[in-house]
Amino acid sequence: MILIGVDVGGTFTDLVVTNTASGDSKIHKIPTTPEDPSQGVIDGLREVCDQFAINPADVRHILHGTTIATNAVLEYEGAKTGLITTAGYRDILHIGRHQRPQHYSIMQDIPWQNRPLVRRAQRLTVTERLVPPNGDVLIPLDESAVRAAAQQLRSDGVEAIAVCFLFSYLNPAHEDRAREIIQSEYPDCFVTTSQSVSPQFREFERFTTAAMNAFIGPKVRTYIHELESTLAKQGFKQAELHVMGSNGGVATAKMVAEKPVLTLLSGPAAGVMGGGLSGQLVERSNLITFDVGGTSADIGLIVKNTYSEATARDTWIGGYPVMAPMIDIHTIGAGGGSIAYIDDGGAFRVGPASAGATPGPAAYGQGGDRPTVTDAHLVLGRLIKGKFLGGEMNLDLQAANKVIDRLASELGLDRPEAADGIMAIINANMANAIRSRTIQKGHDPREFSLVSFGGAGPLHGVDVARILDIPEVIIPPYPGITSAVGLLTTDLKYDAIRTEFQISDQVDTHRLARDFDRMQAELAIQFERDGLQQSEITYRRSGDLRYVGQGYELRVPFAASSVDAASLTHVFETFQSIHLAEYGHIFDDSPIEIVNIRLTGSGEMPKIELRSATASTDSLPLDHRPCFFRIEGTLQQLDTALYQRETLASKQSIDGPAIILQKDTTIVIPPGASAVTHPSNNLLIDTGV
Template sequence: MKTIGVDVGGTFTDLVYCDLATGVLDIHKVSTTPDDPSRGVLQGVLELCRASGVSPSEIDHVFHGTTTATNAVLEHRGVTTGMITNDGFRDVLHIGRHQRVQHYSIRQELPWQDRPLVRRRHRKTVAGRLAPPSGEEIVPLDEDAVRAAALELKAEGVSSVAICFLFSYLNTAHEDRARAIVAEVMPDAFVTTSSFVAPQFREFERFTTAALAAFIGPKVREYIARLETALRDAGITGELRIMASNGGVATAGMVAEKPTLTLLSGLAAGVLGGAWIGDLIGRDRLITFDIGGTSADIGIIVDGTFAETDARSSSIAGFPLLSPMIDIHTIGAGGGSIAHLDRGGAFRVGPRSAGAVPGPAAYGRGGTEPTVTDANLVLGRLDADDFLGGGMKLDPEAARTAVAGIAADLGLSLEEAAEGILTVINANMANAIRSRTIQKGIDPRGFALVAFGGAGPLHGAEVAAMLGIAEVIVPPYPGITSAMGLLTTDVKYDATRTQFQISTAVDLDRLNADLDTMQADLATRFAADHIDAAATRFERGGDLRYVGQGYELRVPFPQGPLDAASLAGVWEAFHARHATEYGHAFRDSPIELVNVKVTGIGQIDKLTSLRPVTGGTLSGAVVRRAPCAFRADGSLGTFDTTFYDRRRLPAGERFSGPAIVLQSDSTTVIPPGASAIVEATGSILITLGGAE
């Protein structure tokens, strides 16, 4: 089977071709085309096919991590969206909850109020009411009012509609009927319902998730359709599958129905790729550290398993999101991050980025502001003639001119300013990792840092040193690790139902019936995707809390029908999870089961191994020796540094820093006092402090 993985980043689009039968693997990078990312994707796919000697018609699958949905939310560039809800609940999206991000600030930004997904004039109300606990109808849906609301929205130029009624997670009838009416009145509009997108309780979060789906839905649907058409016109008839935020891939049809599945799509692929690389060399406690041109993305792998976000922390651009997502923390720190003085005169780096256009000054595309990439070039850590394997020339003079400007503002030398840019950005990234580890009771010193992305290997060792981490793993193809992660996963779908039950009085028949129904629904979906039943498996679980608590913790359920004995194990697992998360448990308190969940996994052919390294000798891998600036023992100095060609590095032979390893998709820095060795799988294992 021949597959291609494509990950669209802020600066570059990364691609990997793999023949799963022979293990042949080729990589490629092209500049991202922000105006229409599908152009860059198609260009990269066709160039990669030519370079690999493969006809486009031979490609069986294209796996794609897309930023379309994420960027639409982050940049607040969705479509004009409307909403139809119950009488009296027009302002749920505006009011939110009593919690505030900053409890005592009266000037804080509240995204749902400052940049609403649905303007108030486009929020319409109709009569109709369902009631808990069974979703019984107490006020019939006013279908004429729904039709009138749809006509108003159509006249107002709305192109997407979210239908959000109270208690629709208990009974979808009103939302389903309203959706049918709106689709009849507005046949060209994107129409979705809160019960379809997020069938869970908490109306603010459910309504917001539906509004997000409607806000980005047309853009995602149009992008996927445009890409499918372009691939097909180019002769690629293999199926397009899209990376979802839950760590699996989904079909284009599923993504068109549920566009929120693709929020943080590419970031999830990075965590998968980092976890897979760590597994190849026997490491299962990992911090994935993905630095691109615009952002740094951090994931935590414990015992080979990545964490998922919960209802308290699932969000995008400040908007709550009820959708299964890998727990990823992102900050504005990348190769394109711009160094500047803020209004108070403080030295900052990021979050503003030069992006793909114009890019860092060193790219020679018109950029003039100093960036992290420019600082690395000034310090000698990038090879101006061998950037991207020689595919792109850097302009050292432009980089020096850009950094010289802020050096003058700070009263520093050129090298001191450049090193200061790296120190600040590295400290920002180290602090971000601390927030996901130390502040959650996790000691990062027991982990290995997997550094990837175009800039991850440039900064990984110095960031690890700030955290006391002893090992840094640099994947064989760090710049396209996210694209490789796309080839290591399966098709994955989730189903959720809210079901309030107390541990002291559980209705087992209802509980098992709901789990069986959800599993059957997922099995039907897999069958529609032409995935054989024998290749599917299902995992069950639930969201639990102590009675009286406001938020839940996820706990896995055993396979098969639940009974009193297996439920006792579930309650015990919750106590243990609570103690791990918060440091204590209330074993005498009743437990409330809030949501039941089923995850379906459809196994597909995927990348499972890499060809062993066949490099030459260490001396034969030397490209040149040149001076590079590093801070060591508290002072900035110039060190004679060896530059290596990664393709010629042998496995099993240790070499010491300072050293720079060059390859087509990234550059790896081994600072003074550190050493490195190439593992048999091709990853570079950097050991800090000279320890072996």
């Protein structure tokens, strides 16, 4: 069986193809086509099939990481959207929670007000009302008002409509009926309901999530349908298209076309999964995944082999709250294309602006005229002209020198010092981002290994790890395409959630068990639609808990099957431990509230099997070259050995300074660090701290 993973990044589109029968895997990279990302996907698939003699008809699964949904939100380029909501709640999307994103700024940029997902003229109300705790009908839905609202929104030219009623998370009947009416009046409209994408309390966040799903829905649906059609025309008629979700699993193309909000962290989530695979292969259970591409750096956390999940107060995309299942990933604008500059106050800064794929860094020779991190690496000797992308892309050292010289002149430094300054700033920015996901959440980074990947990650891994006193850096076998590899390690995954509001000293265990069973039945139906047998599915239970009176929750695992006094006692004890680690204190005498319960179903998918290192004799350096490194505060030019990674033997050791070349990245081992090739083909670097 042939599987292909395709991850579209801001600069490159990465592909990995694997044959599950032979175990062979091949990799490929091509520049991303920002104006039409699907073109890069199709071009990449065509090239790997031609290059590796693959018949498209033999491909069974294409697993895709995409930024379509994310970019639509970040660039505010979604559909003209309408909202139909309960009378009296027209302005909930504007009012929000009276939060000030910048507490001390007099110039507030409040996205849900300055860039509303639904403009006020397209927010209409109808009469209906459900009441808690069971969602009983107090006021029936005014169906004629729904019909009139649909007709008005159609005449206004909206492309998508979000239906958001006040207590629909308790009873979806009114939202479901409203959707039926809208679809009968406006068949071509993309319609979403709040309970279908986020069936939980907190109306502002739920309404915003539904509005975002509608806002990005038409664009993502069109992309998915056109991609499927083009794949069929290109001969991939037997291939099932699956798309990476933010929750660390893939979903069918049909599901993603209906609920694109589930894919907002598609690519970064795939990277965390790929980094986790490397950790498993080298038997490390505490990992910080560090994915650095051309535009951004994504940081994820794996604690005791468990992926850290984002809670409701952490899930913000483009300044909007999103209540959808997500791996906890922190993204900053720091990558190979990050631009170095001097700001209006005279400070030396790097990022978040990026040169992107076009024109890219000056070193790409495509007209870029601003200094970037990639240019600095080339000037310092860490990237090598004629060796980039396996020699497929020739770097322009003269152009890189020119832009770094211009910056150096403004700073009053020489060329190497200016380039090294870029390194110091970008590494500090990355280290600070890792602190926000470790130290600030009660984790000691010294107890973790840093899995460094992405096209630029292995260039920075050791330097960033040393700032944080992290003792070990792991470089995956294919670091430049680890996100694409991650796509081939995932399962089909769906989530269900239900709001409970039960207090620890009076929990109705029968109700909890019943609700878990109902959610499992719902997920089982979805998996059956996707062609999976129940024996292929596993379920994982969890809940969102807080002390009574708190306004935020923590995610806590539940027992796999039983809901009884003993299992709940363990749940509450676990909550106390998590709260202590996160906030440094607990409230022994305060009752604990089960706010939401969650069920995650995973259906097994075919997976990649990475081959072990095969060389038995240590390889010698290809060459030596001068490279700049800072040692005890002094920038020095040192003789540095060059190795080709594919020729390294299992358990071969390499002392720094050294540079290891491979097609998809360049690995820097600074002085004082040493690397060894693990039998799994992962590279383990002792940072020397």
